[in-house]
Amino acid sequence: QAEDGNIEYKLKLVNPSQYRFEHLVTQMKWRLQEGRGEAVYQIGVEDNGLLVGLSEEEMRASLKTLRRMAEKVGADITVLREREVDYDSDVPRKITEVLVRKVPDNQQFLDLRVAVLGNVDSGKSTLLGVLTQGELDNGRGRARLNLFRHLHEIQSGRTSSISFEILGFNSKGEVVNYSDSRTAEEICESSSKMITFIDLAGHHKYLKTTIFGLTSYCPDFAMLVVSANTGIAGTTREHLGLAMALKVPFFIVISKVDLCSKATVERTVKQLERILKQPGCNKLPLLVNSDDDAVTAAQQFAQSPNITPIFTLSSVSGENLDLLKVFLNILPPLTNSKEQEELMQQLTEFQVDEIYTVPEVGTVVGGTLSSGICREGENLVVGPTDDGKFLRLKVCSIQRNRSACRVLRAGQAATLALGPFDRSLLRKGMVMVSPEMNPTICSVFEAEIVLLFHATTFRKGFQVTVHVGNVRQTAVVEKIHGKDKLRTGEKAVVRFRFIKHPEYLKIGAKLLFREGVTKGIGHVTDLQAIITKENGLEESLGPGQLSF
Numbered sequence: 001q002a003e004d005g006n007i008e009y010k011l012k013l014v015n016p017s018q019y020r021f022e023h024l025v026t027q028m029k030w031r032l033q034e035g036r037g038e039a040v041y042q043i044g045v046e047d048n049g050l051l052v053g054l055s056e057e058e059m060r061a062s063l064k065t066l067r068r069m070a071e072k073v074g075a076d077i078t079v080l081r082e083r084e085v086d087y088d089s090d091v092p093r094k095i096t097e098v099l100v101r102k103v104p105d106n107q108q109f110l111d112l113r114v115a116v117l118g119n120v121d122s123g124k125s126t127l128l129g130v131l132t133q134g135e136l137d138n139g140r141g142r143a144r145l146n147l148f149r150h151l152h153e154i155q156s157g158r159t160s161s162i163s164f165e166i167l168g169f170n171s172k173g174e175v176v177n178y179s180d181s182r183t184a185e186e187i188c189e190s191s192s193k194m195i196t197f198i199d200l201a202g203h204h205k206y207l208k209t210t211i212f213g214l215t216s217y218c219p220d221f222a223m224l225v226v227s228a229n230t231g232i233a234g235t236t237r238e239h240l241g242l243a244m245a246l247k248v249p250f251f252i253v254i255s256k257v258d259l260c261s262k263a264t265v266e267r268t269v270k271q272l273e274r275i276l277k278q279p280g281c282n283k284l285p286l287l288v289n290s291d292d293d294a295v296t297a298a299q300q301f302a303q304s305p306n307i308t309p310i311f312t313l314s315s316v317s318g319e320n321l322d323l324l325k326v327f328l329n330i331l332p333p334l335t336n337s338k339e340q341e342e343l344m345q346q347l348t349e350f351q352v353d354e355i356y357t358v359p360e361v362g363t364v365v366g367g368t369l370s371s372g373i374c375r376e377g378e379n380l381v382v383g384p385t386d387d388g389k390f391l392r393l394k395v396c397s398i399q400r401n402r403s404a405c406r407v408l409r410a411g412q413a414a415t416l417a418l419g420p421f422d423r424s425l426l427r428k429g430m431v432m433v434s435p436e437m438n439p440t441i442c443s444v445f446e447a448e449i450v451l452l453f454h455a456t457t458f459r460k461g462f463q464v465t466v467h468v469g470n471v472r473q474t475a476v477v478e479k480i481h482g483k484d485k486l487r488t489g490e491k492a493v494v495r496f497r498f499i500k501h502p503e504y505l506k507i508g509a510k511l512l513f514r515e516g517v518t519k520g521i522g523h524v525t526d527l528q529a530i531i532t533k534e535n536g537l538e539e540s541l542g543p544g545q546l547s548f
Contacts, residue, residue, distance in 0.1 A: 006035025006332060007299065010060050015031060015064035023067075025072050027040060032075065032102050036073065036333050037110045037341070038193075040080070040299065041066060045093035053085035053093030060459045073324065074092070074382070075102030076171035080295050080330065097295065099330060101171050102146040108207070108275040108405070109168070110193040111412060112333055115214055115248065117239035118225035120202035123255035123315060125159050127225060129323070132165045132317045134177045137315045149200060159201045167403055169193040169329045184402035184534045195328055196413070197223075204235055208472070211512060212428075214246055216470035217413065218368055220334050222250040225384050228312070229260045231268045232275065241452070242280065245521040246510060251297075252285075253324065258314040265312055276308055283308040294323045298330035321442045343410035348372035348380065350408075350416070350432040351470040355423060362396075363423045366415040367470065372434065374398065374408040374416070380432045384441045385425060386501040388530055393421050411511075429471040431504045442527040443476070443502045446495045447511050449522030457485040458520075464513040466496060471503045475513075493525060504529055 008031050011202045012148040016024060031039035040447060042063050046055045054062060063079075066221075080097045103109055116124045129143030130136055137143035145496055148154050149161050168176035168191025176191040188194065198217050200210045214222070224242045224517045226236060254270060257265050269287060286309050288294050297309035309327065311318040354366035374380075375399055383390030396419045397406045400412060408414050433439050451458055464479045475496040483492055509524045 006039040011258040014061040113219040115219035119234035122227040254312045258317040294326040346371040348434040440529040441502045444524040444528040457484040464515040467512040
């Protein structure tokens with residue numbers, strides 16, 4: 001049994017003494033902290049993992065003790081599954097697995113972000129519509145109408161923008177969605193765990209929007225939707241590659257199983273398994289057929305990112321939809337509490353992904369707080385502008401998932417109202433940082449890249465669109481170190497220069513670039529910083545600072 005992590009093995013908890021009870025409660029607090037508000041207790045299992053099992057009376061007493069412990073720390077418990085152990089005794093012995101959930105004191109709910117990928121017409125928006133609205137689809141796309149943001153999306157049935165949908169789970173593990181609560185605020189208030197789905201576009205034409213959604217919104221997981229009747233087609237492989245390149249753990253949903261025969265579904269599953277087991281992917285597919293599988297999949301998936309659960313379901317008949325809900329309910333967050341605390345102690349940095357003007361509120365920006373803490377009324381600086389300056393502004397109010405919030409912590413997505421700040425000065429890809437940070441901005445940077453696919457050779461003077469986090473801009477290749485040109489599959493350190501304006505970058509940030517059919521991934525290795533003096537004058541570092 002691991003010391004850290006949120007899974008605890010307990011043989012039995014029958015009538016503990018007061019001292020032992022206090023010790024158990026402290027241990028439960030530690031497990032909850034490790035899992036950021038969630039822990040799994042396996043009762044009837046020895047510390048070394050031996051499945052012993054308990055008789056019915058002992059199990060009842062143990063669960064009663066566990067309930068008392070949970071009440072003491074203010075948590076709720078739900079039984080995930082029970083199973084009998086084949087033991088050489090007349091009395092049947094059981095093992096029970098219990099989910100303990102407590103919302104941390106400083107948060108309203110646990111928050112997970114899941115990006116939804118897949119080829120055009122694979123049923124992504126419809127599946128989200130069914131999950132979040134609570135009613136099945138009629139087979140002609142009724143469920144997805146509420147998700148669309150533009151008229152042309154409703155007419156063509158294709159998602160072209162990034163839309164967010166929320167699905168809540170209350171502390172007992174029941175789904176909270178629009179079927180019984182009308183507004184997003186109600187969902188937030190009555191759920192202890194929120195899953196935000198980022199619905200991305202499947203069509204090839206909107207690939208840049210999809211990449212932007214994956215790089216800037218930092219999803220915890222990705223859900224790849226594959227249609228059972230078409231199999232792996234179109235952009236499916238590309239989206240799979242994007243998820244792997246950005247190291248986002250993904251699980252697969254095979255939709256539309258009501259349209260085709262069992263043999264067709266099996267063929268699609270086999271096709272997926274073959275691709276996942278290829279040397280490039282090295283994933284272990286796990287087909288989910290029962291509640292038991294779903295529980296196992298959620299726990300294994302969080303521990304080892306090599307496992308890829310596969311669900312087969314239908315948004316029309318509702319077949320196996322419950323398994324996906326069970327899986328999402330148990331899915332623990334990836335980063336543990338220690339990493340988040342370390343991020344919160346750094347200076348504030350907020351990535352701007354969306355900019356709106358709201359009547360009577362003024363300018364509003366949406367995005368993710370990548371480090372630090374942001375409070376209402378805080379003074380920050382935003383930039384870089386086209387000439388590399390940073391402008392002062394004040395945060396008037398904060399909203400998370402459409403409900404007001406006082407404090408924003410690292411890793412959370414939110415919208416900030418900036419009051420009368422001029423919208424034309426803002427653009428996507430800017431950052432808002434605390435004034436004492438003295439941010440480094442650059443026009444020229446170096447990155448170690450791998451060229452994934454290219455029609456001809458990749459050489460000096462080539463123009464590509466570079467995505468780094470929420471930054472998206474065209475850059476020119478200035479120099480390839482040690483080589484004249486690159487071919488598909490080769491690795492090199494390349495120097496890029498942004499065409500339009502300087503950007504805020506960090507060393508080590510993941511980088512994707514594309515141009516037509518050219519694609520590559522890598523990370524930033526070196527920046528040529530532009531130092532901004534206090535009075536707003538810039539001065540560039542001399543050529544001695546960068547190796548030529």
